[in-house]
Amino acid sequence: MAGVVLETLGNKKLSILIISLLLILTVFFLVGGLVAPAPNSVIPTTAINCYDEDKLWQIGESKPFLPRGKYACKSLHDLHHDKAIKDKKLDANQIVFSQQIPFVKNNTALHMSRWFQNLIGVIDLDIEFKQENPYPEEKTPEMLVEARLYARFKEETDKDWRLIASSKEQRTLECTIEKDKREDGQAYNCELIPFFELGSVFYDYYLINVRLPVSERNDYNKIGSLSDLHSIFIIQNGGFTKVWFSMKTVLFPMVVAALCWFWNRVASQGRPTNLTERTLFALGIVLSIMNCPVEWFTLFFNLPFMMLLNDIRDGAFYAMLLSFWIIFVGEHMLDQTERNRLSAYWRHLAVVLLACTALFIFEMCERGRQLVNPFYSIWSSEIGSVAAFTFIIVASIAACVYFLFLCYLVFKVFRNIGSKRTSLLHMSSFRRKYYSGLIFRFKFLMIVTLLCAALTVIFFILGQVSEGQWKWGDEDINIEYTSAFLTGVYGMWNVYVMALLALYAPSHKQFASEADTDTISQEEEVQLTQQSISTSEKSAANISLVYAYFQNFQAWAKGGKRNMAGQVN
Amino acid sequence: MRLMLLMCLAWFMTLTCGSGDKRVRVRAPRGSKWWSLAKPGEVSNGLRAPVRKLYNNPSLLPLTKRQRRLVTKNPGAVMAVVSGARMAIDECQHQFRKRRWNCPIRFEGHRSSIFGKIIQKGCRETAFVYSITSAAVAYSVGRACSQGTIQTCSCDNRVHSRPSGEDWEWSGCSDNAKFGHKFSRKFVDVLEKGRDFRYMINLHNNEVGRVHVSNSLRRQCKCHGMSGSCTIKTCWMTLPDFRSIGLALKDRFDGASQVLPENSVRNRGRGKRRFNFSPANSLHKKPGRRDLVYFEDSPNFCDNDSSLGFDGTKGRECNHSSLGVDGCDLMCCGRGFHTEHYVVQDRCQCIFEWCCEVKCKMCTFNRTRSTCL
Numbered sequence: 001m002a003g004v005v006l007e008t009l010g011n012k013k014l015s016i017l018i019i020s021l022l023l024i025l026t027v028f029f030l031v032g033g034l035v036a037p038a039p040n041s042v043i044p045t046t047a048i049n050c051y052d053e054d055k056l057w058q059i060g061e062s063k064p065f066l067p068r069g070k071y072a073c074k075s076l077h078d079l080h081h082d083k084a085i086k087d088k089k090l091d092a093n094q095i096v097f098s099q100q101i102p103f104v105k106n107n108t109a110l111h112m113s114r115w116f117q118n119l120i121g122v123i124d125l126d127i128e129f130k131q132e133n134p135y136p137e138e139k140t141p142e143m144l145v146e147a148r149l150y151a152r153f154k155e156e157t158d159k160d161w162r163l164i165a166s167s168k169e170q171r172t173l174e175c176t177i178e179k180d181k182r183e184d185g186q187a188y189n190c191e192l193i194p195f196f197e198l199g200s201v202f203y204d205y206y207l208i209n210v211r212l213p214v215s216e217r218n219d220y221n222k223i224g225s226l227s228d229l230h231s232i233f234i235i236q237n238g239g240f241t242k243v244w245f246s247m248k249t250v251l252f253p254m255v256v257a258a259l260c261w262f263w264n265r266v267a268s269q270g271r272p273t274n275l276t277e278r279t280l281f282a283l284g285i286v287l288s289i290m291n292c293p294v295e296w297f298t299l300f301f302n303l304p305f306m307m308l309l310n311d312i313r314d315g316a317f318y319a320m321l322l323s324f325w326i327i328f329v330g331e332h333m334l335d336q337t338e339r340n341r342l343s344a345y346w347r348h349l350a351v352v353l354l355a356c357t358a359l360f361i362f363e364m365c366e367r368g369r370q371l372v373n374p375f376y377s378i379w380s381s382e383i384g385s386v387a388a389f390t391f392i393i394v395a396s397i398a399a400c401v402y403f404l405f406l407c408y409l410v411f412k413v414f415r416n417i418g419s420k421r422t423s424l425l426h427m428s429s430f431r432r433k434y435y436s437g438l439i440f441r442f443k444f445l446m447i448v449t450l451l452c453a454a455l456t457v458i459f460f461i462l463g464q465v466s467e468g469q470w471k472w473g474d475e476d477i478n479i480e481y482t483s484a485f486l487t488g489v490y491g492m493w494n495v496y497v498m499a500l501l502a503l504y505a506p507s508h509k510q511f512a513s514e515a516d517t518d519t520i521s522q523e524e525e526v527q528l529t530q531q532s533i534s535t536s537e538k539s540a541a542n543i544s545l546v547y548a549y550f551q552n553f554q555a556w557a558k559g560g561k562r563n564m565a566g567q568v569n
Numbered sequence: 570m571r572l573m574l575l576m577c578l579a580w581f582m583t584l585t586c587g588s589g590d591k592r593v594r595v596r597a598p599r600g601s602k603w604w605s606l607a608k609p610g611e612v613s614n615g616l617r618a619p620v621r622k623l624y625n626n627p628s629l630l631p632l633t634k635r636q637r638r639l640v641t642k643n644p645g646a647v648m649a650v651v652s653g654a655r656m657a658i659d660e661c662q663h664q665f666r667k668r669r670w671n672c673p674i675r676f677e678g679h680r681s682s683i684f685g686k687i688i689q690k691g692c693r694e695t696a697f698v699y700s701i702t703s704a705a706v707a708y709s710v711g712r713a714c715s716q717g718t719i720q721t722c723s724c725d726n727r728v729h730s731r732p733s734g735e736d737w738e739w740s741g742c743s744d745n746a747k748f749g750h751k752f753s754r755k756f757v758d759v760l761e762k763g764r765d766f767r768y769m770i771n772l773h774n775n776e777v778g779r780v781h782v783s784n785s786l787r788r789q790c791k792c793h794g795m796s797g798s799c800t801i802k803t804c805w806m807t808l809p810d811f812r813s814i815g816l817a818l819k820d821r822f823d824g825a826s827q828v829l830p831e832n833s834v835r836n837r838g839r840g841k842r843r844f845n846f847s848p849a850n851s852l853h854k855k856p857g858r859r860d861l862v863y864f865e866d867s868p869n870f871c872d873n874d875s876s877l878g879f880d881g882t883k884g885r886e887c888n889h890s891s892l893g894v895d896g897c898d899l900m901c902c903g904r905g906f907h908t909e910h911y912v913v914q915d916r917c918q919c920i921f922e923w924c925c926e927v928k929c930k931m932c933t934f935n936r937t938r939s940t941c942l
Contacts, residue, residue, distance in 0.1 A: 037740030039801060040793075041741025041742070041803075042741070042805040044744065048716060079924045080924065089926060092924045095924055103714075103720075104717070105720070105722050110742075120791070124807065186812050186816075187812070221922075222923075225923060226924055232805065238740075482802075
């Protein structure tokens with residue numbers, strides 16, 4: 001009879017395979033930790049306080065205010081004590097905060113690189129405590145942020161700035177101050193304000209202009225006394241992108257090859273495929289889609305949707321993985337129920353689908369919307385944040401329900417194994433060896449899955465606790481923990497799927513080919529007895545050779561039953 | 570603004586008064602003359618001039634050759650130093666507004682220190698002035714780096730020893746505060762050389778100021794993983810408000826340790842700025858990297874002291890209901906005080922925005938003021 005590769009593989013080969021997969025995994029971790037830099041870096045900036053002397057912005061002209069260079073704006077060194085404020089009777093509506101990235105550093109004019117992939121902007125306000133102009137602590141003040149984002153290539157001049165986004169956005173500002181710090185000049189502790197997210201870094205220079213308009217007619221921007229506006233930009237490090245792209249480029253053909261081999265194997269069996277095989281195949285396809293290194297195009301084209309696409313691809317993979325686990329465990333239930341069809345799992349899959357849909361809608365509302373308006377944030381409006389919270393809560397509840405389902409199924413499998421283990425004692429030594437081997441390998445795979453999931457969770461928690469601050473080793477060897485986590489986890493699930501594809505492909509090796517004729521006859525006996533017993537259960541007999549792994553368990557279960565019956569008799 | 574006007578006024582006062590005064594001026598310690606860059610009006614357009622013209626700019630006269638070379642090499646830095654010097658003065662006057670010595674400044678040309686002769690002493694006040702000024706330079710240069718106004722700020726995440734452009738593409742830039750710290754070291758410490766005990770004290774106190782800036786950096790984080798979750802979290806350091814650094818240094822001032830002027834102050838291991846001071850009171854623990862040190866007791870600052878260049882507390886406003894140093898008893902050194910009621914026009918019912926002009930009405934107030942006799 002034909003089994004899956006896992007069953008027919010000798011212990012030696014199995015251990016070699018596992019060790020080599022572990023080695024590959026270590027390589028992924030090390031590549032992330034040693035070669036790649038931290039995944040992201042920050043360009044913290046303090047905005048230049050330009051002033052709009054002719055109130056150009058207010059009359060609707062979209063001329064950029066430049067922080068430096070030949071066409072630099074007129075600026076205030078200090079928002080409260082600068083001479084120009086009195087001289088020119090400036091008011092808050094005329095102040096335009098401006099900053100251009102990147103800077104000139106080490107006398108080298110830096111420019112943005114397309115390797116940076118995405119650009120996130122955050123605003124941090126320095127609000128000063130002032131007795132006479134306090135920040136309204138009893139209510140979180142609403143802010144109205146008028147923002148413009150300009151960009152240009154390095155071949156262009158300061159006259160060629162192009163407006164790539166412009167918006168009026170509402171934000172809330174939350175600041176606190178300790179009791180003993182309430183003294184003029186002390187600063188409030190303010191939460192960061194999300195500003196914008198760009199899905200591609202296509203240009204060489206970026207320029208932001210921000211205005212915080214005030215009016216007697218509304219309550220916007222009554223935020224106390226502002227001393228500085230910091231705009232913080234987060235980019236993905238080019239080095240990390242390069243390592244990431246290389247990983248994807250290497251993994252993609254590997255997984256595709258494994259997938260092709262697997263499907264060839266399944267097709268060459270000359271029988272209809274079963275559910276586990278189809279699910280595994282689907283998992284491989286989704287993984288290949290995730291691996292497909294289409295990001296290379298971002299180096300040549302402006303593709304702001306890439307961030308969204310990546311999130312969706314990641315999400316699809318994890319959804320598929322969760323579905324696979326449910327089906328895999330369900331198909332190994334070792335009871336007499338016939339499944340082998342998707343509809344048997346509709347409850348579990350509905351939960352996964354629900355979680356994914358909720359997250360997908362949330363994603364589309366946030367990042368999808370940002371394709372049109374990079375300043376948009378779902379969290380900034382009341383309704384938006386309620387909706388976002390709803391989606392996230394629905395997704396987390398669904399995830400919890402899913403894990404309950406999964407734990408219950410796994411528990412049932414192990415209970416079945418446990419209840420049938422006693423019957424092992426009454427089998428012939430060959431069959432006992434054979435079945436305990438099966439159980440061992442099944443459990444082994446369950447443990448590998450658990451290990452992978454646990455490792456992901458543990459590394460994630462470690463990363464959260466240490467906040468990426470961990471540095472192992474001395475000056476020479478620095479392990480970038482976050483990068484190692486990202487590449488390691490990514491590599492781990494790839495290795496996991498490849499291992500499944502390799503070990504769960506149908507084997508064309510006869511299981512008992514190495515055993516002597518005596519055991520073959522025994523094996524046939526098992527088959528015969530099983531068929532004779534299960535004639536009443538037509539369906540079970542009909543699958544028979546389809547999924548040997550599953551079937552063997554059935555055979556064993558029934559054999560055990562028969563043995564027990566014989567004993568009673 | 571008002572402070573600047575006051576400073577202008579003080580400057581004019583001292584100019585007019587100083588002309589009749591034929592005292593021999595004692596040269597300020599060499600390293601401290603750059604403070605007079607804070608002089609109002611000194612920030613001429615000349616300082617914003619192109620690099621080549623900067624070196625011989627008359628505004629830079631208070632600087633030594635090495636300092637001048639340093640600011641020439643780092644275009645934009647001199648403006649940061651100027652604003653740092655002003656910040657230091659403002660902060661010093663704020664922190665000491667309730668004490669007898671209230672950080673008075675006088676601009677008497679570039680040959681003497683604006684803080685007066687207190688700088689040649691070795692008392693607590695001296696220690697504070699040194700630390701706050703060096704902290705202010707570190708802070709201000711760091712801030713200027715984050716504004717992009719200095720073009721030489723470091724970008725040294727140099728793991729892979731590549732040219733800085735490539736390095737930046739590979740792993741970004743390091744934060745700005747580090748450059749401020751380094752610049753302040755080069756700029757402020759440049760002339761505190763030799764084995765003189767006073768210089769060691771000054772070097773130590775300069776370092777204390779900078780260490781306070783570096784240690785008070787605030788950590789901020791942003792989550793931006795998949796769908797904005799916290800799977801990826803990026804953190805960075807930001808400079809706090811300078812007021813809190815001033816407060817921390819004032820705390821160090823209150824707990825400063827007196828040390829013995831021993832001949833054998835050994836360098837403590839690596840780094841030029843780590844000294845092994847022994848405390849005057851052997852029961853006290855040795856001053857650490859963050860402790861201000863001094864070796865002379867402070868004068869009582871009660872009366873006009875020409876050796877200090879301090880006018881005494883005569884005429885200072887005091888708080889007759891306070892029992893602290895700002896209370897009239899202590900402030901006036903027991904000479905008594907004079908209380909007067911007066912009527913003043915001041916702004917009221919103001920409408921504030923987050924910036925700029927304040928629209929106010931003028932109201933009449935009855936106020937009471939006590940001044941020392």
